[in-house]
Amino acid sequence: MKDNIKIQIMDNAFDALVMIDEYGKVISWNASAERIFGFSAEEIMGKDVHKILMPEEYLQDFKRGFEFFKKTGLGPAVGKTLELTAKTKSGGKIPIELSVSPVKKGEGYLAVATIRDISERKAAEEKLQNQAQILSWLYDAAGRLTQALNVKTIARETVRSCLEVFGVTLAWLGYAEEDGSVRVLAHYPEDISYPAEISVRWDKTKEGQGPTGRAIREGKPQICNDIESEPSFAHWREKASKAGIRSSVALPLITRDRVFGALNLYSDKSGHFTPERMQYLQSFAHLAANALENARLYEETNRRIQRIQALRNIDMAITGSLDLRVVYRVALEEIVTQLKVDAACILIYNPHTNSLEVVAERGFRRTSLGTVISINETTAGRVFREHKIVHIPDLREVDKDEFARRDFMVEEGFISYYGVPLVAKGKLLGVLEVFQRKLSNDQREWLHYLETLGGQVAIAIENAALVDDLRLKHQDLLKAYDETIEGWGKALSLKEEETAEHSERVTRMTVQIAKRMGIRGEDLTHVRRGALLHDIGKIGVPDSILLKPGKLTEEEWVIMRKHPVYAFEMLSPIAYLRKAIDIPYCHHERWDGTGYPRGLKGKQIPLAARIFAVVDVWDALTSDRPYRKAWPQEKVTKYIKEQAGTHFDPEVVEEFLKLLSEESRR
Ligand code: C2E
Ligand code: SIN
Ligand code: SIN
Ligand code: FE
Ligand code: FE
Numbered sequence: 062m063k064d065n066i067k068i069q070i071m072d073n074a075f076d077a078l079v080m081i082d083e084y085g086k087v088i089s090w091n092a093s094a095e096r097i098f099g100f101s102a103e104e105i106m107g108k109d110v111h112k113i114l115m116p117e118e119y120l121q122d123f124k125r126g127f128e129f130f131k132k133t134g135l136g137p138a139v140g141k142t143l144e145l146t147a148k149t150k151s152g153g154k155i156p157i158e159l160s161v162s163p164v165k166k167g168e169g170y171l172a173v174a175t176i177r178d179i180s181e182r183k184a185a186e187e188k189l190q191n192q193a194q195i196l197s198w199l200y201d202a203a204g205r206l207t208q209a210l211n212v213k214t215i216a217r218e219t220v221r222s223c224l225e226v227f228g229v230t231l232a233w234l235g236y237a238e239e240d241g242s243v244r245v246l247a248h249y250p251e252d253i254s255y256p257a258e259i260s261v262r263w264d265k266t267k268e269g270q271g272p273t274g275r276a277i278r279e280g281k282p283q284i285c286n287d288i289e290s291e292p293s294f295a296h297w298r299e300k301a302s303k304a305g306i307r308s309s310v311a312l313p314l315i316t317r318d319r320v321f322g323a324l325n326l327y328s329d330k331s332g333h334f335t336p337e338r339m340q341y342l343q344s345f346a347h348l349a350a351n352a353l354e355n356a357r358l359y360e361e362t363n364r365r366i367q368r369i370q371a372l373r374n375i376d377m378a379i380t381g382s383l384d385l386r387v388v389y390r391v392a393l394e395e396i397v398t399q400l401k402v403d404a405a406c407i408l409i410y411n412p413h414t415n416s417l418e419v420v421a422e423r424g425f426r427r428t429s430l431g432t433v434i435s436i437n438e439t440t441a442g443r444v445f446r447e448h449k450i451v452h453i454p455d456l457r458e459v460d461k462d463e464f465a466r467r468d469f470m471v472e473e474g475f476i477s478y479y480g481v482p483l484v485a486k487g488k489l490l491g492v493l494e495v496f497q498r499k500l501s502n503d504q505r506e507w508l509h510y511l512e513t514l515g516g517q518v519a520i521a522i523e524n525a526a527l528v529d530d531l532r533l534k535h536q537d538l539l540k541a542y543d544e545t546i547e548g549w550g551k552a553l554s555l556k557e558e559e560t561a562e563h564s565e566r567v568t569r570m571t572v573q574i575a576k577r578m579g580i581r582g583e584d585l586t587h588v589r590r591g592a593l594l595h596d597i598g599k600i601g602v603p604d605s606i607l608l609k610p611g612k613l614t615e616e617e618w619v620i621m622r623k624h625p626v627y628a629f630e631m632l633s634p635i636a637y638l639r640k641a642i643d644i645p646y647c648h649h650e651r652w653d654g655t656g657y658p659r660g661l662k663g664k665q666i667p668l669a670a671r672i673f674a675v676v677d678v679w680d681a682l683t684s685d686r687p688y689r690k691a692w693p694q695e696k697v698t699k700y701i702k703e704q705a706g707t708h709f710d711p712e713v714v715e716e717f718l719k720l721l722s723e724e725s726r727r
Contacts, residue, residue: 077176081110083131083169085124097157097178099150110174114147116154127172134163134170144179156183198226202345206352207603207620210359216247219349223326224249227342231255231306231327234349237263237277237320246322255304256325259297267296272311276323282343283311287331307331312342314350316604324349348605355603362600363631388525389421392518397423400511402495404475407483407518408434408441409491417441417491424496426473429466439465441492444480448489450512453478455500470496477501481515485523493518563680568592570676571644574716575669584640588669591644595673598628598645608687622657625649643667648674651708663710671710675701675717678708 077094081087087110090102098105098114105113111123130136137143138161147157158177163170202222209215216234223232233248233256241264248256262269263277271293272283285291286308288301294309301309306327314322324346328334334342389407396405404424408417419432436442440463444451453459456470456478464470470478475496483490493515571592572585580588599607602624606617613621628645632638647661647670654662682697692700698721705714 075177077174077178079110079174079176080164081172081174083166083171085109085111085127088171089173094176097149097155097176098147104150116146116148119145130161130163130172131169134165136161138174139163147176155180198222202226203348204616206349207605209352210356210601212353212356212360213247215349215352215356217249219324219353220247220249222345223324226345227326227338228328229326229333230329231304232325234314234322234324235261235273236322241266241269243273243277243323253304255300255306255327258300261297271297272309273323273325276311276313277320280313280315280320282313282339282346284334284339285309286334289331301327305329308333310334310339310342312346314346314353316350316354321350321354351604355601359601359627362597385522385525386421388521392514392521393421393423396493396495396514396518399514400495400507403498404473404496406494407491407522408494409522410436410445410489417445420491427469429469432466434465438462440478441480441494444482444492445489448482448484450482450508451478451480474498479511481511483515483519483522485516485519488523490519490522563684564593564595567595567673567676567680570680570717570720571669571673573720574672574676574713577716577720578668578672578713580668587640588644588672590638590641591669592673592676594628594632594638594641595644595648595677596624596628597631598624598626600631601627610687612688622649626658643669644673646670648677650674652710653707656708666710671713672717675709675713678704679717 072092074091074093077097078089078091079087079094080089086107087105088107090100090105095101100113111120111127115123126136130139138159140160142158142160145157145159146154149155156179158179160175162173162175164173202218202225205218205222206215209218220232220234223229231248231250231253233245235243235245235256238244241262243261243263245256260268261271261273263274268274269278272285275281275293276283283293285294288294288298288306288309294301304327307329308331309325309327312324312326313320314324326334326342393405393407396402402424404422406419406422406425406429409420410416411418414433416436417434419429419434422428422430434441436445440451440453453464455476456464456467457476459467461467464478473496475498477497477500479495481493481495483493495511568589572589575585575588602621606613606620609617625646625648629642632642632645644667646658647666650656650659650661650666650670651674652663652666652671654660656666679697679701682692682700683694685691698718701709701714701717705711
């Protein structure tokens with residue numbers, strides 16, 4: 062009866078209860094022990110517990126420990142718990158918690174061991190630890206991504222992080238191109254050629270029906286946990302298998318609701334992309350997408366700036382060059398005097414009317430300017446059509462079919478005629494005609510000279526025509542500069558989710574105060590441009606910081622405070638904008654020297670920037686920002702007054718307040 066109760070208690074216990082005798086042999090084995098280790102009581106009773114349950118590597122230690130225990134009743138698991146690994150019947154290993162109670166028997170001790178299977182707890186702990194580790198990696202990776210402002214670097218960093226952080230075996234990142242293809246921007250490890258071997262698209266073609274194409278079209282991750290059985294993977298299966306790929310996920314890269322590419326990850330294990338991993342992967346892809354888009358914007362803006370600079374250089378080179386009419390005049394003067402002829406004229410081909418037109422003349426008694434000559438029937442036409450010099454020794458002897466203007470020329474008293482084609486850089490421009498009022502006895506040398514001059518005239522005309530064309534373009538260009546500046550301002554407003562009126566308003570007020578404070582003429586233009594561009598450097602600040610609804614952390618402030626420096630880097634290479642740089646670069650300096658980026662003080666700060674600082678803060682405080690609501694007018698005005706002499710130049714504050722009260726009276 063007593064024994065029965067004992068057995069019942071033992072069998073109902075959740076933990077394994079194992080009693081061993083002084084030889085280490087099992088003398089009691091409960092139901093939980095059976096459940097945990099798989100051995101039935103019959104199988105194990107009387108057997109050496111250490112041999113059966115303890116792994117090889119610490120068998121010896123246990124034997125030794127037991128010898129000590131059976132004499133003293135002491136040991137590392139006595140009165141405490143010890144975490145160990147034990148063997149099971151199936152040959153597996155499980156983590157256990159062991160606690161031993163000594164039972165006095167004669168001179169020595171028996172052991173009652175309480176053993177608990179802690180597999181589940183261990184697994185949970187491990188998972189937590191993994192998650193903590195992934196989070197910390199993710200945090201590091203995020204830091205690295207937001208530091209860079211170069212698309213390539215970020216792409217490379219992204220795919221590398223995927224291997225380090227998420228235990229995938231291969232990663233590549235591709236951009237969705239307008240032509241429907243997906244362009245690989247980076248892959249890792251670099252010696253795996255699979256991404257370069259496959260062709261992936263995102264349009265309606267067959268190659269656009271895989272996970273990547275779908276991810277880009279639908280904006281949702283496409284998980285494929287076994288590429289052998291996933292139908293949409295069929296097209297790539299063979300190559301993927303060869304590359305050792307078993308599972309994959311294609312994550313869309315999205316910013317501002319636009320999918321611009323995909324991040325593809327692969328594992329050599331099937332089923333790698335579990336829902337838990339997907340959570341991290343998605344936040345990581347989101348982060349990478351933002352960093353990439355931000356860098357792209359920055360690069361694009363810089364590229365545009367450089368292009369404008371190149372145009373501007375050309376444009377300066379041609380300033381002061383000759384105008385076409387001057388070229389004609391100089392050329393004819395040269396010809397008539399150098400060749401000692403009586404008259405000369407230039408005919409230029411007009412492709413619209415397919416005819417030659419007299420554009421310049423010298424030495425005529427009556428003008429023939431503007432005369433239009435068909436290229437089909439006339440001598441000049443022949444010169445033009447055949448590309449060669451035509452000589453008429455005596456105009457009086459030809460009839461009208463041969464020389465349509467014969468009568469006119471004879472009236473002028475001309476006898477000898479030469480027509481020379483005007484050819485520059487292989488392009489036929491027109492015809493040069495020279496006339497003499499006597500029979501000519503021309504030497505070969507003279508003829509050669511005529512030809513050479515014809516060539517020079519052609520080149521001069523060609524250059525001047527180019528210049529003329531460029532001059533027109535120059536006008537457009539100047540207009541384009543100003544439009545570009547306004548465009549940038551607007552692009553930034555969009556990014557900051559402000560209205561375009563914002564930058565127009567601050568610009569208008571800044572210019573007004575600048576005028577009142579004595580800034581004039583061209584300087585005012587620079588002030589205007591500077592105000593329009595004041596926060597252009599924010600293009601380099603990640604959206605996650607710029608649009609953050611709450612306070613910035615110290616690290617975020619470090620980046621935010623760079624925006625005036627970014628502006629300086631962007632604008633200073635452009636001659637055209639160099640003088641407009643004061644506001645973008647210095648608008649966060651403070652009168653008392655506590656501002657950034659350089660900590661300038663008082664009148665060290667350019668006047669334009671001192672003016673703008675007041676307008677900027679006034680405008681910021683009267684507007685809603687992602688990080689706070691607009692303040693009421695009175696509070697803003699009070700604040701601006703308070704800051705005179707600390708944040709702001711007091712004279713500027715005075716002008717500003719005057720302007721405000723005048724405007725409100727209006
Ligand atoms: P912003 O929003 O255009 O603000 C321009 C300037 O107006 C600020 O320069 C600051 O001098 C003034 N200002 C704006 N809001 C406040 C305010 O609530 N209180 C006071 N006393 N002054 C204000 P600052 O501080 O150098 O900031 C530069 C830029 O950094 C800001 O341009 C904004 O884009 C960003 N920023 C500043 N604080 C935060 C914040 O708490 N959260 C986020 N997400 N961004 C912030
Ligand atoms: C044992 O059960 O092997 C001995 C006890 C101990 O090591 O504390
Ligand atoms: C695809 O991405 O659309 C198929 C190819 C691949 O995932 O490797
Ligand atoms: Fe700013
Ligand atoms: Fe601003």
